[in-house]
Amino acid sequence: MITEKTDCDKHKWIPLLGINKGRNVPTALFTCLKCGDLKVGTETIKISRFRLDMGDLPIKSVSTIGIKEPLASDHTASGIIVSMTAGENLVFGDFVYFKSDGKCWKADANVAGAYPCMGMAIATINVNTAGDILLHGTARDDTWNWITVGGVVYLSIVAGEATQTQPSTTNDAVQVLGIATNADRIYFNPSKDYITRA
Ligand SMILES: [Zn+2]
Numbered sequence: 001m002i003t004e005k006t007d008c009d010k011h012k013w014i015p016l017l018g019i020n021k022g023r024n025v026p027t028a029l030f031t032c033l034k035c036g037d038l039k040v041g042t043e044t045i046k047i048s049r050f051r052l053d054m055g056d057l058p059i060k061s062v063s064t065i066g067i068k069e070p071l072a073s074d075h076t077a078s079g080i081i082v083s084m085t086a087g088e089n090l091v092f093g094d095f096v097y098f099k100s101d102g103k104c105w106k107a108d109a110n111v112a113g114a115y116p117c118m119g120m121a122i123a124t125i126n127v128n129t130a131g132d133i134l135l136h137g138t139a140r141d142d143t144w145n146w147i148t149v150g151g152v153v154y155l156s157i158v159a160g161e162a163t164q165t166q167p168s169t170t171n172d173a174v175q176v177l178g179i180a181t182n183a184d185r186i187y188f189n190p191s192k193d194y195i196t197r198a
Contacts, residue, residue: 079137
């Protein structure tokens, strides 16, 4: 999971000093005496050992963005995430679709309306609370056991699960969710296209 330190109850900001004309002067860069957070200006960019928080500022002129692969430990993910509300209790690795009630529910290839899958829960998210949903990236779950590394992973006919065997019954949805990068890892990039079995 994403390790993010909780802020102090109340930061104690002090400006870092620079030298101007032989004298120490405060700069626009601050650090918290208690937690070590850094910020630039007024609450805009915050930097700590655990995160870079841009607030709502855009990131521009980035040449590459590195997504982690391989992932070093169980129940971790790397990529683009969004905070969304769960329609039912979810756990790490549940593949979800976005329902008309505006919430994430376990996707299911043999339940009409319960697909396409659009994300994967990367935390335990209780019903009607918001949590992290992976939209595109890499993930590791040591309970996965993909048979064919390098092979396609499909939405399963078991709610919230994925499979490397295409659903084959009439009306089942066939949706590609990604590629197995290891027996326990996946490159997750769910297709918005799917077919239903004739
Ligand atoms: Zn602090």
